Amino acid sequence: MTAQDKETLVKNGKTIDTQGPTFGARHSLILWAFFALANLFALRVDMSIALVAMAKQTSTTVTTNTSLPAFGANETICEEDLVEKQLEVTPEFDWSNTMQGFVLSAFYYGYFATQIPGSLMARRLGGKNLISMALAGSAALALLTPLSARLHVGVLIAVRVLQGCLQGIVFPAVTVMFSKWVPHKERSRLVAFSFAGCQAGTVVGLISAGYICDSVGWPVVFYIEGGLGLICCAAWMLLIFDTPSQHSRITELERRYIESSVDRSLHKEPTTPWRSILTSPALYGIMAAHVANDWGCFAVMTCLPKFMKDILKFDMTQNGVLSSLPYLVTWVCNLVAGSLADCLRKPGRLRTVHVRKLMVTIGLIGPGSLLLGAAYLPGCGRVAVIVLLTIAMGFSGFTVAGHSCNHLDIAPPFAGIMFAMTNTVGTTTGFIGPAVAGALTDHDDTRQSWQTFFLISGAVYAVGGIVFVLFARGDVQPWAKVGDLDSEVIINPPLYGSIQAGPSPSDEEDEDERRGRYYLGSGDEKDVEENLRSKRDRRMSDFP
Template sequence: MRTPGSGGGDYLEAEEGADRTPLLNESQPDAVPACCSARYNLAILAFFGFFLLYALRVNLSVALVDMVEPNTSLTKNTTSSVCPEHSSTLNVPRNTTGKKYSWDSDTQGWILGSFFYGYIITQIPAADLGVGYLIAVRALEGLGEGVTFPAMHAMWSSWAPPLERSKLLSISYAGAQLGTVVSLPLSGLICYYMNWVYVFYIFGALGILWFFFWIWLVSDTPQTHRRISHAEREYILSSLKDQLSTQKSVPWEPMLKSIPLWAIVVAHFSYNWTFYTLLTLLPTYMKEILRFDVQENGLLSALPYFGCWVCIILSGQIADYLREKRNLSTVCVRKTFTLIGMIGPAVFLVAAGFIGCDYTLAVAFLTISTTLGGFCTSGYSINHLDIAPSYAGILLGITNSFATIPGMVGPVIAKLLTHHNTMGEWQTVFYIAASINLFGAIFFALFASGEVQDWAVSGYHMHRN
């Protein structure tokens, strides 16, 4: 087995030969059409699940802007010298019945980050009971949502044929971006015309409705699915027969010593720093620096994630096309897409901090930055299934644990650095995020692998995917 990461700067060429996948060269079982198939039905249901997951996650980012008393998080005259007011031309009376809370900037940072300490049903009474209760409830929401990505990865290890991984996973996980796209502007409209409390009631009810469909229509594996065709079941099982381990115990020691695993950890952590910083603080940046009102705030904050959603869907199709039709190695595709999806956002994020009050360029750069991040879904994000499909859920649990840290500390640090909401303070926030992104991209390019690792298959027999 080749030592992961050797080759350095010319890794693309070296990996091309070392990671040439037998699956791409040997005859494969005939693919079963995607239309009405059980595996694509699973991808669509997962899509809507992650849609609601992220809608529930980000709605507080918009609601918080309306929950806080004006200027309680700012020192006097801090916004007036940044950018001129940029208000909507709509002259529609807004609802002002929503209760306001005297939370300063630091407290808002802790509230925004508390989700990542671990559900929305008790959101409203918790706010009235105090900041501590609100943070605790958000932590419980995070606790409930935290299992979803590892569980979905574990399911896809049994459901996704290797040459359809990028497509199936990109479809299912793209729901997260669309959930952000819809939730941000819709939350802004709800706050404006109704009351911020309905932000949590509406999305919470939709989540409960989705749950019943999931329980009714989904099975853990093709073997236990009641409506899957025989042809599709055989197609999936035969495509995965040489990749899954029958070991009853988890090979923890070699797993935790695996350099390709740590390459994913570093990339996942780095990408999430930028992603969560923008996810939780973009509405605040839109309001306090660019001076958009609540209606425009929600809409423009959602625009970057619409671009990311489109990019995720397209990149998944392109990644599998390059592997299957162009015979590119898995590792080459994963590294290339990760480099694009991390270096591109870093460049445009830094650029966004230096365009002053040019509203059009600011929105354009932030949109391009987040859009390019969509390439990572077909890069490091599904690399767990490449290196250890039998343990993909466990691996994602490990990497996602590290990748949750940015969600916990990123908003707090960003709020600490932006007490006065000056352009210079936000430039520092963007610099930090971009630097971390760049480091993660380089580390992954050096040490990632596209091969099923020795410890991940029975008898430590080598297979490459």
């Protein structure tokens, strides 16, 4: 970062760097949030691969690719052209496709139930404690998964529902923590990096699960990932704090920088304006995008390993690798989207609302078109199908700088509860999607049945993206401006303008800052200075 880009604190004519160390306490939180989400998502998706090894498939004949050319050598292999080889492999469980759909979707019933309670608990108990509980509980239940499956499928479903209940509180809790830790102008980049842990954990989880199932058996998948979850929980409890003021190792400069750059009302517990939230068109724009994105993450991705096995005829190791490719692309897109969005939001470029809409257009409407193309792809090309699905699912990663950040843009004090509301509705796709796939393929597990499923998925993507573009907002809504917005210190960033007073005369005006929660005046810094002089003098005397 150049000197011009650094924010400075003005006191008695002197300037001091207020951002703290290059890698500070807020960066540590983001990094550990990445690891926590990676572990939780690995625990979430392991069943998608393990179930292929655990339960019988529709056909009584188990097909192997050992007699087939390597993947990519012949991209026009059709199901009827495959040479089947009878193997002496007996699946441990005799579950129908419908029952397997229930096993896959059970997690999301619990996940659905705890979104809003989780956000309310996070505001009262703190996000740290809830995320610690989710990590420990999910890991312990993963260790019990093999035993529960062997006792009865109903016990396994109950374990997965409980796992979903625990993980349902995580995103609301993380959002509440970010609202107190992440400075406004770093929001897209830092949130995108931490949320990339979801894709990282999924990639590692799918690849490792496929290899482990092939080599040492499916139960070991749950033992390894459960053990790693307990280790991650211990680190989270020791290193993470709910707010900057509670952190024992944060520097004073970084603490003041963070607290001056987030809404100070977040530290007060304002009354939730339920009526205003529920009647806000912006909320429903976010909700539509959230549903569409979750359909891809939960419905399509959960069913993808089964499609790879039953229709494209890949073995377990290939299945794990290929099923992870969309997540790998999503991971990269997450990182690119965050930095790109923050760059585009700089003064003189694009307003926040336009950046959010652009990211969602790339991440939903584009992939929706590709899914429709995959559904009607002529021939039986495996390579072409994998490429289209990978690009379609992978590019959905751009939404992390779109609707995923938008709760913080329009209502920072209530971002946790709003995220819980949109995520609750989005989570329904986790049990609706596998149920739809199971119903379509239970008695007709053919490519035509999966074609219908992908057609539905493409339509969901496109509609969600269009609704967001129509209703999204980028500035703080009037009902979300609560409490005293004065900050502890006066921040005067040369590049971004004064956070209290709006842009300085030499800077081009940033529309979102002018209309957002940091703006207290008409745009004339001298007028605002006159009004704040007495408060500032008292507060600045306390600064070292």
